[in-house]
Amino acid sequence: MALEKSLILLKPDAVQRRLCGEIISRLEKKGLKLVGMKMLVVTKELAAKHYEEHVEKPFYPLLEEFITSGPVVAIVVQGPEAVSVVRGMMGKTNGRESAPGTIRGDFGLSRQVNLIHGSDSPEAAARETAIYFQPEELVEYSSSLDSWVCASDEL
Structure with missing residues (x-):
């Protein structure tokens, strides 16, 4: 299982609607580790x-x-397979078509005003991360919760 990084953008509508905390909370509750934010x-x-x-x-x-x-x-x-995990959490591009329980399914009604961007591949994640972050802005760290999120052979 691949430990991956993924870039996420909480778009202007998420900021204006004050949904950032809710979305970040969902990512953390899933077990994904925040390693950069601005x-x-x-x-x-x-x-x-x-x-x-x-x-x-x-x-x-x-x-x-x-x-x-x-x-x-x-x-x-x-996190393990972070790109596909985030994509699943986001839901379909069009919030009207997104399943309940996904970010767009719970909070979105639009195809374009759709709250969140997530990288669509590990290669895109690397390219996009480099656009928004300098290497020194990403923080690698271990957490005492890591072993409670995934088995050691999954990290």
Whole structure:
């Protein structure tokens, strides 16, 4: 089992709706370890770097407008198969189609105003993390709870 890191962005709607604490709490309760966190406003340049594969697509201007519309909270979590775990917790992109119990299923009604971004692969997580965090901003640490979250052969 792979111990992975994943980048999460709590988007401007999550910040404005004051859902950050609830979402972070869910991540921690799942057993994921926070290893980096900061609040920032995404610039147009940063948005283009993050969403580089979408810049030429017709929906990109709306995506850029939304992600730059207010502060976001950037988080790096770590855990076994963190990328797929986070993706499952997020739910489908469209909150109306997301299952209850997922972040978007419980708090979202929109396809675009959808609260949270999570890396879609370990490779994307590494690329995206480097966009938002310097290596020294990530903190590696052990916790006395680690053995209560996963068996030693899973970490």
